Amino acid sequence: MKTPLLKSKPVVVMALLAFALPLTPVVRAAQITVPKNTDVTLVFDQALTSKQAKVGDQVRLHVKDDVMVNGTTVLKSGTSVTGVIEEVNKRKRYGVNANVHLALQPVRTINGQLIPLEPSKKGKIVSNKTGAAAGATVGGAAVLGPIGLLGGYFVHGKPVNVKPGDELGSQVAQTVTVRS
Numbered sequence: 001m002k003t004p005l006l007k008s009k010p011v012v013v014m015a016l017l018a019f020a021l022p023l024t025p026v027v028r029a030a031q032i033t034v035p036k037n038t039d040v041t042l043v044f045d046q047a048l049t050s051k052q053a054k055v056g057d058q059v060r061l062h063v064k065d066d067v068m069v070n071g072t073t074v075l076k077s078g079t080s081v082t083g084v085i086e087e088v089n090k091r092k093r094y095g096v097n098a099n100v101h102l103a104l105q106p107v108r109t110i111n112g113q114l115i116p117l118e119p120s121k122k123g124k125i126v127s128n129k130t131g132a133a134a135g136a137t138v139g140g141a142a143v144l145g146p147i148g149l150l151g152g153y154f155v156h157g158k159p160v161n162v163k164p165g166d167e168l169g170s171q172v173a174q175t176v177t178v179r180s
Contacts, residue, residue, distance in 0.1 A: 044166045061083055083102040085103075102168075
């Protein structure tokens with residue numbers, strides 16, 4: 001004689017599973033906080049020159065080294081990064097150097113989350129020509145009067161010339177919490 005309990009095996013199994021699931025340990029993804037200003041060194045994958053750059057042009061870069069936070073890799077070396085040219089200022093007279101303002105698109109972490117980046121303000125290099133032009137202009141004006149102002153006029157600033165492999169210092173733009 002069959003008992004009703006045996007007829008309803010699937011119901012019993014489902015009931016047992018319903019009670020057993022809350023007893024299994026829940027595996028939660030660990031979260032890592034990536035602090036604002038965390039350094040991320042980028043490498044240019046293409047050449048860039050202020051002579052030909054235009055607003056809106058895209059520039060390809062990649063992450064140079066693994067970026068680790070608390071012993072966990074957050075950004076893998078070689079991860080692609082895209083920059084978009086926001087502003088181009090050509091070189092000028094009086095030793096004023098050219099500059100290119102680059103906006104960096106967010107970079108994907110190893111698990112696909114996005115982290116915003118910005119160019120680092122550290123290590124800004126100023127050309128000696130700017131100082132030389134200023135010195136020539138001031139010195140020329142002091143010695144020769146208004147005619148001496150022309151001395152600085154003939155000193156041209158330097159263009160921006162980036163080669164593939166050149167590095168760009170960048171940093172995390174805002175604190176982000178990511179899954180490890």
